[in-house]
Structure formats: structure tokens, C-alpha cells
Amino acid sequence: MIRTVVTGCAGHLPERVVTNAELAERVDTSDEWIVARTGIRTRHIAADGETTGDLAVAAGLKAMTAAGVGPEDIDLIIVATATPDNTFPATAAQVQARLGVRQGAAFDIQAVCSGFIYGLATADNFLKAGQFRRCLLIGSETFSRILDWEDRTTCVLFGDGAGAVVLEAQESEGGNDSPGVLTTHIHSDGRHHDLLYVDGGPSSTQTVGHLRMSGREVFKHAVTNLSAVIQEALDATGLQAGDIDWIIPHQANKRILDGTARKFGLDPAKVVVTVDQHGNTSAASVPLALAAAIADGRVKPGDLLLLEAMGGGFTWGSALVRW
Ligand code: ACO
Secondary structure, three states: OEEEEEEEEEEEOOOOEEEHHHHHOOOOOOHHHHHHHHOOOEEEOOOOOOOHHHHHHHHHHHHHHHHOOOHHHOOEEEEEOOOOOOOOOOHHHHHHHHHOOOOOEEEEEOOHHHHHHHHHHHHHHHHHOOOOOEEEEEEEEEHHHHOOOOOHHHHOOEOEEEEEEEEEEEEOOOOOOOOEEEEEEEEEOHHHHHHEEEOOEOOOOOEOOOEEEOHHHHHHHHHHHHHHHHHHHHHHHOOOHHHOOEEEEOOOOHHHHHHHHHHOOOOHHHEOOOHHHHOEOHHHHHHHHHHHHHHOOOOOOOOEEEEEEEEOOOEEEEEEEEO
């Protein structure tokens, strides 16, 4: 059988770091409030002119280097983003050109914070079907461009960044112990549009718009939906929560991460946390967290990783990966 194996992973963050104290000079907030409610201490913010595409190219190049592949080896590029450089063409097409990839297909996926999991599910199905051999999957965002910097309830939560993986179709014996993507699950429920959305767009207001969120409501849905989709992944494979070595979650809020781990009786120490340093980087947060846990040696060959995310739409999803 063919299985999708992760052969390289890397992240890229803008240079500029913004602290909670700096935000407190701009809106009525405090380091204490932000840390207590979210766990966020700092976030990276893109420089003027530094785009989602720039971050995606940088992360993509690093992931290709980690995988030991060149532009001639990639035949599928997927960029998960809700903050594309242009309304069209897809950021992925620009990334393809800038990386010197001249074959295959490139397109964007828009599932907000679940974008990377949606991208992983999409790539996994293409690779397993034999339609493509090697995919560069990137989550890249510049949410700083769609924040209302006067709104303290949202502007403190997000940051910019990109993370990327190289995925390869490899022959596998199958089973839960062989390396690669074991299972993916994605869902959406469009009825909750008003709880998390951007109040602009090319066809509605002809403006870029700003992010609007009912944080408390999103929080409640997040814990319920994430628990369900994690259980779905376990049921699909016959694995138990106790088999999971590392949870690599979307980084929205430390309280959501801890709450989800507790629900499955898992030690919060098994949850990879980057929200403290990156804030919520939407589609970039899962690959950024994965890259951090690989770089510091936490993730080892044979480990079972649970990836999960929830975002605007609502969208949510999970994946189990044997490293
Ligand atoms: N500083 C100080 N006070 C604040 C701030 C702030 N930055 N923001 C809000 N407050 C105030 C509110 O005005 C409110 O004051 P009031 O009681 O006088 O009305 C009080 O703090 C409590 O506000 P809540 O919204 O009830 O606070 P809560 O504990 O729910 O925390 C938060 C808010 C952090 C947004 C939380 O609800 C959350 O993280 N929700 C999930 C959000 C999320 O995951 N979003 C990402 C989804 S992914 C995507 O697709 C983009």
C-alpha cells in the first residue's frame, strides 16, 4: 500500500517580536490579563511589505532542505491561508514560481485555522491515490493585516508566521506502527459564520475587512468539536488516547489546549505549546509547533502524533501520524 510520509518540516517567523506590554500601550489591556486568559506572551508581526507569500517561500525552502529535495522533486504545492497576498491568483502559484517548481499543480486551501489539517487531508488523499508523488504543504498567515488594532478582544490573540512540511508517497506495510499519516478527519458547520468571520471581502464590501469574533462562544464550540474529532481519529485506527506521544494542536489558547488534553486523561506535558511565543498564527500554527518539537528533539522516530485544529467556518479536523 501507499502511505503519506512526512520527510521534512520547518517554520519561519517574521523577525519583529511584539510583547503584551507593547500592546498595552495601544489598547486597554495588560500582560496579566493576556497571559491568564490565553497563555500568550509574545507574537511575531510581519514587517511592512512582508507578505504571506514571503513567509511561505521561506518556510517551504527550509522544509525542502530538511527533506533533502529540490524544486524538480515537488509536484504538488498547497498553501493553507486565510490571508493570501492577492484575491487571485493563489498564493501557492506564486510560491511555486518563486521556488522554481515547474511541474505539477499549486493551489490554496481556505479553512482558516484548520487549513493545515485540511491541506494534510487533501494531500494525503492525492498521494495515496497516486496522482502526485511529493507535496509541499505550507500554512502561512499574516493575520496582523486583518486585525482591528483598536479591538482589544481580538488584536492581542494573533501573530504572523509560516510552517511547512514535505509529504511523500512511500510504499508501506500499513498498520498503525508503520511511519506516515494513519488517518485524517475534517468537518465544517457553516451555521456559525457570525461567531468568527472577517467583515470584508471582494464580493461583499470590496474591502479586506477585519476579524470579528465572539471569543467565549468560539471557546465552547472548540472544546466540544476538538474532543469529537480526536475521538473519531482514535476510533478509526483502534488506538487509545494513552498511545499518543505528542499532541500537536492548533495554538489558539492555552486553556483550550489544556482542557482538551484533560478530557482525554492526557498529561498536559504531552501537548506541544508555542502559543506563548507565537500567539495564534491560524493555518501556520500546527506546522510551526511540529517544527519546534522536532527541532528540540521531543518528537522521535516511532512516536504517535495527534494533530488537531478548529477555526472559522466553523471548520475542524484531526490527523494521527506515526513519526
Ligand atoms: N484585555 C483586558 N480585558 C479584556 C481583553 C483584553 N485584551 N479582551 C477582553 N477583555 C475583557 C472583556 O471586555 C470582558 O470584560 P467585561 O466582563 O467587563 O465585559 C472580560 O475581559 C471577559 O471577556 P471574555 O470574552 O468573557 O473573556 P474570556 O475568558 O472568554 O477570554 C478569549 C477571551 C481569550 C478570547 C477566549 O474566549 C478565547 O480564547 N476564545 C477562543 C478564541 C479562539 O480560539 N479563537 C481562534 C479560533 S481560530 C480562527 O479561525 C481564527
